[in-house]
Amino acid sequence: MKKTKDKIIEKIIFICGILSIIFVALIFGFLFKEGIEFFRDFGLKNFLGSAVWRPTSVPPQFGILSLIAGSVLVTVGACIIAVPLGIAAALYISELAPKAIRDILKSLVELMAAVPSVVIGFVGMVIVAPYVRIILNLPTGLTAFTGSLVLAFMAMPTIITISEDAIRSVPKQYKDGALALGATNWQAIRRVVLMAAMPGIIAAIMLGIGRVIGETMAVMMVTGNAAHIPHSIFEPVRTMTATIAAEMGETVRESLHYRSLFAIGLILFLITFIVNFVADLFSGRSKNQ
Amino acid sequence: MTKIKMNIANLNCFYAKKQVLENISLHINANQILSIIGPSNSGKTTFLRTLNRMSDFDADYWRKGKVFLDEKDIFSMNMEKLRSRVGMLFAMPMPLPLSIFENVAYAPRRLNLLKGKPKKYIDEIVETSLRDASLWDEVKDRLDESAMKMSGGQQQRLCIARILAIDPEVILFDEPCSGLDPISTAKVEETMMALKKRYTIVLVTNNVKQASRVGDVTAFFLMGKLIEIDDTAKLFVAPKQKETNDYITGRFG
Amino acid sequence: MKKLSPKLSQKLAVSLLTVAMIITLIPVSAIIFIIVKNGISAISWEFLFSMPTQGMRAGGIFPAIVGTIAIVSCSIATALPIGVCAAIYLNEYARDNLLTRIIKLAIVNLAGIPSVVYGLFGLGIFVMFLGFGVSIIAGALTLAIMELPVIITTARSALSNVPNSFREASLALGVSRWQTIRHIVLPNALPGILTGAILSIARVAGETAPILFTAAAFYTPNLPHSVFDQVMALPYHLFIISTQIPNMPKNIIFGTALVLLVMVLSMSLIAIIARIIFRKRRKW
Numbered sequence: 001m002k003k004t005k006d007k008i009i010e011k012i013i014f015i016c017g018i019l020s021i022i023f024v025a026l027i028f029g030f031l032f033k034e035g036i037e038f039f040r041d042f043g044l045k046n047f048l049g050s051a052v053w054r055p056t057s058v059p060p061q062f063g064i065l066s067l068i069a070g071s072v073l074v075t076v077g078a079c080i081i082a083v084p085l086g087i088a089a090a091l092y093i094s095e096l097a098p099k100a101i102r103d104i105l106k107s108l109v110e111l112m113a114a115v116p117s118v119v120i121g122f123v124g125m126v127i128v129a130p131y132v133r134i135i136l137n138l139p140t141g142l143t144a145f146t147g148s149l150v151l152a153f154m155a156m157p158t159i160i161t162i163s164e165d166a167i168r169s170v171p172k173q174y175k176d177g178a179l180a181l182g183a184t185n186w187q188a189i190r191r192v193v194l195m196a197a198m199p200g201i202i203a204a205i206m207l208g209i210g211r212v213i214g215e216t217m218a219v220m221m222v223t224g225n226a227a228h229i230p231h232s233i234f235e236p237v238r239t240m241t242a243t244i245a246a247e248m249g250e251t252v253r254e255s256l257h258y259r260s261l262f263a264i265g266l267i268l269f270l271i272t273f274i275v276n277f278v279a280d281l282f283s284g285r286s287k288n289q
Numbered sequence: 290m291t292k293i294k295m296n297i298a299n300l301n302c303f304y305a306k307k308q309v310l311e312n313i314s315l316h317i318n319a320n321q322i323l324s325i326i327g328p329s330n331s332g333k334t335t336f337l338r339t340l341n342r343m344s345d346f347d348a349d350y351w352r353k354g355k356v357f358l359d360e361k362d363i364f365s366m367n368m369e370k371l372r373s374r375v376g377m378l379f380a381m382p383m384p385l386p387l388s389i390f391e392n393v394a395y396a397p398r399r400l401n402l403l404k405g406k407p408k409k410y411i412d413e414i415v416e417t418s419l420r421d422a423s424l425w426d427e428v429k430d431r432l433d434e435s436a437m438k439m440s441g442g443q444q445q446r447l448c449i450a451r452i453l454a455i456d457p458e459v460i461l462f463d464e465p466c467s468g469l470d471p472i473s474t475a476k477v478e479e480t481m482m483a484l485k486k487r488y489t490i491v492l493v494t495n496n497v498k499q500a501s502r503v504g505d506v507t508a509f510f511l512m513g514k515l516i517e518i519d520d521t522a523k524l525f526v527a528p529k530q531k532e533t534n535d536y537i538t539g540r541f542g
Numbered sequence: 543m544k545k546l547s548p549k550l551s552q553k554l555a556v557s558l559l560t561v562a563m564i565i566t567l568i569p570v571s572a573i574i575f576i577i578v579k580n581g582i583s584a585i586s587w588e589f590l591f592s593m594p595t596q597g598m599r600a601g602g603i604f605p606a607i608v609g610t611i612a613i614v615s616c617s618i619a620t621a622l623p624i625g626v627c628a629a630i631y632l633n634e635y636a637r638d639n640l641l642t643r644i645i646k647l648a649i650v651n652l653a654g655i656p657s658v659v660y661g662l663f664g665l666g667i668f669v670m671f672l673g674f675g676v677s678i679i680a681g682a683l684t685l686a687i688m689e690l691p692v693i694i695t696t697a698r699s700a701l702s703n704v705p706n707s708f709r710e711a712s713l714a715l716g717v718s719r720w721q722t723i724r725h726i727v728l729p730n731a732l733p734g735i736l737t738g739a740i741l742s743i744a745r746v747a748g749e750t751a752p753i754l755f756t757a758a759a760f761y762t763p764n765l766p767h768s769v770f771d772q773v774m775a776l777p778y779h780l781f782i783i784s785t786q787i788p789n790m791p792k793n794i795i796f797g798t799a800l801v802l803l804v805m806v807l808s809m810s811l812i813a814i815i816a817r818i819i820f821r822k823r824r825k826w
Contacts, residue, residue, distance in 0.1 A: 006718055006719075006720045006721070009720055010635070010719075010720055012627060013627045013628075013630050013631045013635065014631055014635070015627075016623075016624050016625075016627030016628040016630075016631060017627070017628050017630075017631030017632060017635070017636065017645060018631075018641070018645060019624060019628060019690075020628060020645055020648040020649045020652055020690060020691075020694070021644055021645055021648040023648070023652060023687050023690070024648045024651055024652055026663070026667065027655065027659070027660075027663045027687075030662075030663055030666040030667055030671075031659070031662065031663070031666075034666065084562070085562050085565060085566055086566070088558065088559050088562030088563070089559075089562050089563045089566045091559050092559040092560060092562065092563040093563070095559075096556060096559055096560070097563075103818070105563070105567075107814045108567060108570065109566075110810065110814055111570065111807060111810055111811065111814075112566075112569075112570045113745075114741075114744050114745065114748070114806050114807055114809075114810040115570065115573060115748070115803065115806070115807070116747075116748025116749070116750070116777055116802055116803070116806055117657075117748070117749075117750065117751075118748065118750045118777045118778075118780050118781050118802075119573065119577070119748070119777075119780065119799050119802060119803055120573065121781075122780060122781075122784045122795070122799055123572075123573050123576060123577070123799075125784065125785075126784075127572075127576060153569045153570075156566055160566070183548075184548045184549065184551075184552040185552060185556075186548075186551060186552040186555040186556065187548060187551075187552070189555075190555070207654070210654045213656065214654070214655070214656025214657065214658070214659070215656070215657075216656065216657055216658040216750075216751040217750045217751055217777075217781060221781075221784070221785060241656055241658045241751070244658050244659075244661075244662065245658050245661070245751055245754055248661075248662075248665070248754070248755050249754070249755070253670065261662065262662055262666070265658070265659045265662040265663075268656050268658075268659055269655060269656075269659055272651075272654045272655055272656060272659075273651055273654070275654065276650050276651050276653070276654035277647070277650075277651070279650075279654075280647065280650045341714065343710065343713065343714055346710075346713065348638075369716045369717065369718050370716065371716070372713065372714055372715065372716035373715065373716030374716075376714065376715065376716075377714040379707070379710065379711070379714070381707065383707040383708070383710065383711040384711075385708055385711055385712065385726060386708065386730055395712070395715070395717075395725075396712075396715040396716065396717060399712075399715075399717040399718075399721050399725060400715075400716060400717065448711070451711075451715065452715065455715060455716065
């Protein structure tokens with residue numbers, strides 16, 4: 001009797017084990033099903049080949065290019081800020097900080113990751129955006145640049161934590177070897193530690209990018225939501241995520257507009273899938289060293 | 290006439306493509322101590338782990354050949370049943386993160402040995418097992434303390450008590466004294482000698498002197514092969530093989 | 543350009559890294575400071591425990607707090623057992639084969655899917671396909687899937703921190719695999735598993751996008767009666783009152799943000815502190 005109970009439990013455990021695969025497949029399946037219907041009705045070429053997003057005009061237009069441009073612009077901006085800062089902070093935590101401070105810093109970074117995106121968006125909207133407008137003398141503070149600032153903050157914990165892991169897992173002998181040859185601490189860090197940790201750091205950057213591309217609420221609240229191809233980073237833009245979040249509430253279920261948002265979701269899914277896959281390859285490589 | 294407890298026939302063991310045991314055939318007498326000696330990497334531990342199929346958990350492990358316990362093939366036996374009949378003591382003391390009492394009571398509880406017995410029965414089992422492992426007097430006043438706080442020698446004897454609590458037939462000792470001081474070692478050896486009245490014992494050891502002190506029969510393994518097996522008295526006085534002689538006189542290993 | 547001397551560049555680098563570390567920490571401190579400073583005046587017994595009035599421009603945020611607690615507790619109740627079982631499978635049973643590699647890849651990708659895409663999925667499967675409607679259960683299940691990767695990863699590392707010798711000792715006594723996991727491995731991994739659970743609760747409690755189309759209501763006059771009701775939720779409420787309602791009193795918005803922030807950060811802090819304590823107390 002005990003035997004059969006064990007067997008049943010082990011079956012359940014196995015099913016839970018493969019559930020992750022099922023969920024990923026289900027998520028992809030649902031997005032794909034709605035997306036495919038949208039492409040059939042509207043045309044993949046019209047979707048990917050146009051920058052005009054006017055879902056409520058007659059006839060409606062669903063050109064995703066301006067949304068992709070918005071997402072890319074905000075993401076690139078965020079990375080330019082977050083990547084160097086994040087790696088530097090990770091180096092500080094793992095190589096320079098005294099042990100007592102290190103744990104506190106790591107906890108703080110973890111707390112950073114916990115701040116809800118809607119709170120960050122709110123602060124970005126009422127504090128950061130007005131400053132951006134005044135300092136840069138812009139017509140509005142709700143711009144791609146503001147979005148980049150806010151997103152940089154949100155990407156930082158991911159980049160710091162994972163880079164720090166990678167840096168810390170570099171065997172100590174590597175650095176000691178360089179120090180023994182007369183290198184300064186910084187030379188040893190830059191030439192040896194940083195190089196050895198590089199695959200892990202690249203994985204960290206990829207995951208940071210994934211986080212930024214997928215971020216929704218904060219971005220929606222600070223980027224001004226103008227669906228057009230921006231000419232500079234100081235203009236309002238609209239990202240793919242914000243479009244889904246802002247418009248889903250107003251669509252009629254099963255309509256073309258409703259499905260177009262699933263199509264955007266599908267594109268987002270594919271982008272993050274690739275980003276995470278690449279990140280996983282790199283982090284796998286850093287672990288094998 | 291001694292009874293044969295375990296019989297090993299043409300046993301070959303492998304890790305992936307590497308063969309670690311070659312064609313081992315021997316038998317283990319009941320109520321005797323068989324010591325297995327040999328340099329490291331001679332396959333002693335793999336041999337021992339095969340006898341109660343702990344090796345089944347090792348990655349890439351596979352084997353050919355047969356092992357019999359009371360003339361029954363252990364490889365077609367239920368694994369848990371086999372392990373409750375063939376207990377194993379590891380090189381490093383491995384107490385569970387429980388109290389001293391619960392360490393000994395653990396297996397009887399899990400194996401349902403207490404069903405239909407009065408509540409106090411478990412206390413009896415714990416006391417007898419600790420006594421038989423010559424640990425009772427040292428710990429009887431602190432049975433509720435964590436086993437992790439005991440000394441290494443005490444931990445090792447606790448692990449013996451833990452095995453005795455399920456009353457197996459064979460006990461496998463895998464270099465049980467390798468981490469212990471001489472006094473603790475003497476105590477463990479004493480315990481082993483006392484135990485062979487009730488149990489069949491297989492002892493793997495790197496310590497040739499230990500084998501000569503406690504073993505009734507001694508086997509010498511080298512590079513995965515059984516070089517020689519004989520009564521301990523004979524093997525140490527007049528080994529038949531040159532390798533055995535070299536090893537026990539300390540010329541290599 | 544002249545090359546800097548090694549000594550000078552060492553000094554320069556150290557100061558740059560230190561500055562970077564400080565810059566990194568400024569925003570989080572600023573956010574906490576600003577929200578506490580502007581929001582503390584709104585916090586009162588009444589604010590926390592009464593219904594909103596006057597089109598949410600006055601009164602309290604009680605239903606939003608209740609809604610968030612309802613959604614989050616339902617989601618963790620679903621995700622924790624599934625996630626722990628998945629972690630047990632990966633750590634205790636899975637062999638290094640193709641299936642295991644695919645599972646790991648799936649977990650990595652589950653962790654990377656944007657929250658708004660989870661929202662779409664929840665809308666598609668729970669709200670529409672399974673017909674739960676916009677409801678606590680639809681939102682909770684959506685969040686549960688989102689929590690899974692965090693729970694699986696933390697539970698798995700908690701399990702793998704349990705020394706192998708414990709498993710061997712138990713198995714060698716003839717105790718079955720599951721019994722060994724149940725009585726030896728799980729109890730010792732429990733602290734780590736629970737910290738992971740708290741961390742993932744903290745994370746989803748602040749999520750807005752996944753519940754946007756699956757659970758959250760703009761305003762409900764009553765508290766929910768069953769898991770099939772829609773509810774107000776704290777993060778969504780903050781989003782609405784800060785973007786959709788004109789002439790919203792500032793201190794109510796900041797007060798709402800403060801409550802949300804305190805909820806989320808205190809849970810994270812508890813998890814972090816618990817982890818430190820457990821690590822110190824570990825018996826092996």
